Amino acid sequence: MSLANALKKAASKTLSKLGGDVTIRQVTAGSYNTTTGAITESTSDTTVKGALTNVNRSEVNDLIESQDKRLTISAGDLTFVPTTKDRVVISSVEFKIIQVITNEQNNTAISFDLILR
Numbered sequence: 001m002s003l004a005n006a007l008k009k010a011a012s013k014t015l016s017k018l019g020g021d022v023t024i025r026q027v028t029a030g031s032y033n034t035t036t037g038a039i040t041e042s043t044s045d046t047t048v049k050g051a052l053t054n055v056n057r058s059e060v061n062d063l064i065e066s067q068d069k070r071l072t073i074s075a076g077d078l079t080f081v082p083t084t085k086d087r088v089v090i091s092s093v094e095f096k097i098i099q100v101i102t103n104e105q106n107n108t109a110i111s112f113d114l115i116l117r
Helices: 003-018
Strands: 020-032 039-054 069-074 087-090 093-105 108-116
Touching (some): 003 093, 003 108
Antiparallel strands (some): 020 039, 039 069
């Protein structure tokens, strides 16, 4: 077992014990309606464990605001890489993903830090 796989497994196990339930809502563009000019979207929900914290004051910049949240989830719990088009649902509140930070070891994703608004 490589170090990256061991770290991914450890991250998943730690977050499953210490984290809370969160739903990652993967959003994909659907069809274009020519009469209304709207694009329909389809969603797929995946429930995982994650650790939610506030962003640090030192992280606040033009993109990240002081009221934003940081959600850490294990890459081993997802079959896809979250993007800024996706959303996160925590306690029936839907958050928009502002930034995705991938924590890697040897080009293998271990965990994702999602900046939420």
